[in-house]
Amino acid sequence: MTQTTSTGDSPMLSLRGIDKSFGAVQVLHSVDLDVRAGEVTALVGDNGAGKSTLVKCIAGIYTTDAGDFFFEGRRVHVHGPRDTAELGIEVVYQDLALCDNLDIVQNMFLGREKRRGVLLDEPTMEEMARQTLASLSVRTVRSVRQLVSSLSGGQRQTVAIAKAVLWNSKVVLLDEPTAALGVAQTRQVLDLVRRLADNGLGVVLISHNLNDVFEVADDITALYLGRSAATVRTRDVTSSQVVELITAGRSGELGLAPETLSATA
Incomplete structure (x- = not known):
């Protein structure tokens, strides 16, 4: 991994003009994304919009x-997952990658x-696990020695997120963290997402649930057919506008230029 110094104020993580193809199929077309410390950036898009591919590019699983x-x-220059981990970027995937037969520690x-x-x-690992959970104000876990198999869906998500921030992370990407959770467990996870940002991390929330997005996100980046349709401040748009960006690539004056949309048709 090589680095080149740049000057000036900038986001914690910034992607510019990201392209990614698989054979003859181009999945990402000049995608931009900014993630700021202390904020939640929601990444939204329909199935096939390129969200998962973009996340894997950030994680170093795919090369751009x-x-x-x-x-x-x-x-x-990121050449693999080890590079992103060294930078302080962690990804919590939807399947959580937890082992049921092991305890939380x-x-x-x-x-x-x-x-x-x-x-x-x-003793050191137990204490570090307790401190990490405490720093995130997690109070729903009875013991750090509980088997993961005994945890609820919300508790599992909490452990996966705590695992990601244990290693002095600076940016955390969360892939559909509230999928398949009940109302109370969703509330628990959304509170944790907000606390991550309040603790100074840059958070990327990948979600199909716009209610969740509007509750916790500061910015929204909408992808449409592998392109960045728009990045907007959450407070400046409505849910209907975001739906139009997701489904049509444009909402009023927001979104992709008409000539770009014509080229994708």
Whole structure:
């Protein structure tokens, strides 16, 4: 991973002109995205709009074909997930990647265990797990030694998010964190998403639920057929306008230029 210094005020994470193709199919077309510290940026779009591909490009799972990747004002080249982790970018995928047969501490440190000599440093890991959950004001977990199999959907999501922020993360991407959750569990997760931003992290929320988006997001970036239709402040738009950006790429004066839309037809 190489870095080039850049000057001036800038978002924590900034993508410019990202292209990605799979064979003859171009999935992303010159996509832009900004993520600011202390804010939640919602990434919305219909199925096939390119959200998952963009997230995997940010995570280093896919290499981009073109475009620039800036982190804390520096231009960086990401060659794999290890590079993004070193920058302080963590992704919580929809499947959570938790092991049911392990407890919370074991899951949070899976693959990154603390050791004291040849033995696992269980006291240190327990304390770090407790402190991380406490810093996020998580009070629904009875014990950090609970098996993940005993947790509710909301609690599992909480553990996955806590695992992501345990490693001094600066940007966290959350892929559909409230999918398949009940009302109370959704409330718990949305409160946690907001606290992440309030603690100074840059948060990307990928969601189909516009009620969730309008409740916690500061910015909304809408993708349409692999293109950035618009990035707007949440307070400046209505849900209907965002739906139009998602489904048609344009809402009034917002969105893609008519000639661009004609080219995608």
